[in-house]
Amino acid sequence: xxxxxxxxxxxxxxxxxxxEENEQENENQLHEHFRFVVDxxxxxxxxxxxxxxxxxxxxxxxxxxxxxxYCILVDNKPVKPSYRVKPDDVISVMLSYPPSDFEIxxxxxxxxxxxxxxxxxxxxKEPGMVVHPGIGNFYGTLLNALAWHLRDNPNFDVPNPxxxxxxxxxxxxxxxxxxxxNEDAKTSLGKQFYEKTxxxxxxxxxxxxxxxxxxxxxxxxxxxxxxxxxxTVFRExxxxxxxxxxxxxxxxxxxxxxxxxxxxxxxxxxxQIRVHAKHIGHILFNDERYxxxxxxxxxxxxxYKKFIYNCFDVCPRQALHAKTLGFNHxxxxxxxxxxxxxxxxxxxxxxxxxxYADSSDNFKFPYHVTL
Numbered sequence: 001x002x003x004x005x006x007x008x009x010x011x012x013x014x015x016x017x018x019x020e021e022n023e024q025e026n027e028n029q030l031h032e033h034f035r036f037v038v039d040x041x042x043x044x045x046x047x048x049x050x051x052x053x054x055x056x057x058x059x060x061x062x063x064x065x066x067x068x069x070y071c072i073l074v075d076n077k078p079v080k081p082s083y084r085v086k087p088d089d090v091i092s093v094m095l096s097y098p099p100s101d102f103e104i105x106x107x108x109x110x111x112x113x114x115x116x117x118x119x120x121x122x123x124x125k126e127p128g129m130v131v132h133p134g135i136g137n138f139y140g141t142l143l144n145a146l147a148w149h150l151r152d153n154p155n156f157d158v159p160n161p162x163x164x165x166x167x168x169x170x171x172x173x174x175x176x177x178x179x180x181x182n183e184d185a186k187t188s189l190g191k192q193f194y195e196k197t198x199x200x201x202x203x204x205x206x207x208x209x210x211x212x213x214x215x216x217x218x219x220x221x222x223x224x225x226x227x228x229x230x231x232t233v234f235r236e237x238x239x240x241x242x243x244x245x246x247x248x249x250x251x252x253x254x255x256x257x258x259x260x261x262x263x264x265x266x267x268x269x270x271x272q273i274r275v276h277a278k279h280i281g282h283i284l285f286n287d288e289r290y291x292x293x294x295x296x297x298x299x300x301x302x303x304y305k306k307f308i309y310n311c312f313d314v315c316p317r318q319a320l321h322a323k324t325l326g327f328n329h330x331x332x333x334x335x336x337x338x339x340x341x342x343x344x345x346x347x348x349x350x351x352x353x354x355x356y357a358d359s360s361d362n363f364k365f366p367y368h369v370t371l
Contacts, residue, residue, distance in 0.1 A: 033194070036091040047072065048081040051093065058095065066095055069187040094194055104133065109145035114338060119185040119331050120178055121146070124340050127174040127317050132165060146179060155182040166190045167198075167268065174343045175202070175322025180330070188330035193268065199326035202263045202273055203252070203342060205319035205349060206282040207296040210259040214250040217276040221245045221269045230289055231271045233279040245269045247276045253350075255357040257297040258285055260350060262323075273320060285311075285349070287318035307356065315349040 036054060051063050051072070063072075063081075070078035071094040074085075085091070115122040123142065125131070130141045146164065150156040156164065164179045166189040180186035192198050219233035220242035234242040246266035253260040259282065263273045274290050277283060283292040295308050326337040342350065 034093040034095070036089075036093075038085050038087055038089040038091065040087040042085060042087050044084045044086070046081065047074070047079060047083045047085050047091070050085050051091075055093075062095055063093075066093055069184075069191070071095070071187065071191060094191065104143050104147045105139065106147035106151050107139060107144040108148050109140065111142065111145045111149065113149075114176060114340065115336075119181055119329070120189070121149075121181060122325070122338060123177045123179060125169060125174055125177050125322075127172050127343065127345070130171045131168045131177065142177075150181065153181060167193055169322050170271070170274075170318075170320070172317035173202075173320045173322060174346075176325040176338055176340050177322065178325060178327065185330040189327065192327050196266065196268075197328070199324065199337070200265045200322065201324045202265070203321050203323045203346070204261050204263060204273065204277065205285040205315075205346070205353070206259055206261055206277050207257070207285060207292060208259065208282045209254055209256065209297075210249070210251050210261060210282055212251075214248070217247045217249065217280055219245060219276060219279055221272060221275055231269075231275045233275060243267070243269050245272050245276065247272060253354070255353040258353055274318065285319040286315055287320075289318075292318065307352075311349055311352055314352065315345040317345075319346055319349060321346055 034055065036051075038050075042050075048060070048063055048067060051058075052060055055063070066072050067079075067081045072079055072081075073092040074083065074089050076090075076092070112124040112126065113121060114124045123146075125142060132143055133139070133141050143165065146156075164181065164186060166178065166180055166186060169175060169177055178189060180189050189198075220236055220239065221231050222234055222239045222242035224230045224232040233245075236244075244267060248264040248266060250262045250264075251259055252262050261277075261282075263277075265272065269275075271290075274284055274287055278290050283290050283296060286293050293312065295305060298304050298308065321340075321342055323342070324337065324339045326335065328334065329336050341347075
């Protein structure tokens with residue numbers, strides 16, 4: 001019998017009757033991923049028949065659809081349904097989730113459409129908007145808004161709330177998010193996310209002066225065993241549930257006590273940027289869940305504290321924006337790259353820090369808080 005590994009995890013952001021979107025970040029929750037290693041004694045068999053035997057819970061039609069979409073791979077190469085399996089073949093299968101049991105209610109909610117054609121729609125999401133309905137958030141989500149916007153589109157199946165979503169960003173993270181308007185587009189985009197060919201960068205304001213101009217953070221990520229609402233970094237092999245994660249960063253501007261940083265994702269894990277930033281000692285500014293809503297750098301003067309609390313009021317959420325997004329168009333294959341401006345709250349926040357940093361007197365008595 002072949003070895004099977006189910007690579008996706010069920011969506012579990014709904015701890016304590018609360019729901020928060022995945023950052024970037026966990027595209028695997030929008031598709032099911034399976035991996036098989038064929039037994040050494042396996043006889044020559046068509047791969048579609050082989051998979052039907054090993055995946056009794058999956059219909060033959062779904063397997064056929066995956067093959068037609070080049071989502072059945074042997075040794076990382078797409079194969080046709082007629083391919084005959086051989087011993088030690090490594091088979092990977094990506095399946096779209098079937099429709100959910102509840103229906104999306106279309107709501108006339110304003111959304112910032114960055115780009116749209118017959119196959120895709122690019123949203124510049126406002127902070128505070130949940131992407132997908134869940135416990136505590138059945139209404140007012142991005143998909144409720146999209147269901148209204150696409151209510152007359154015959155290719156967008158409104159009762160199927162998963163249709164179209166190929167990646168997500170946190171509720172309180174702003175920025176670019178691409179949505180598929182038909183199944184072919186969703187399959188193509190989903191495959192690009194799965195194969196890590198999508199280009200994504202984020203801008204964030206973090207606590208502290210990031211010493212290196214650029215670098216790479218590597219650290220396996222899993223839920224914190226002491227607080228199920230946050231994630232943390234584990235050493236390789238330390239936690240069997242931890243997922244390999246890689247984040248590249250580049251310093252954009254320094255303001256003494258905080259730094260404006262660009263992050264480029266190589267993998268897409270839940271809260272990846274927020275967790276990796278904390279791991280290297282630079283928590284995102286005003287990231288309440290990870291402790292960034294406290295004064296972590298600066299001085300003890302009352303004037304400085306007032307300045308920080310005013311900054312918290314200006315940007316009352318983690319200072320993180322999904323700035324760029326690049327991918328191959330699902331129909332034409334043309335590479336498309338989109339770049340968005342920082343939202344107003346982060347623009348004002350950065351401007352205030354820039355002005356503060358320009359006043360050299362503000363850095364006469366530095367004060368450091370150990371993280």
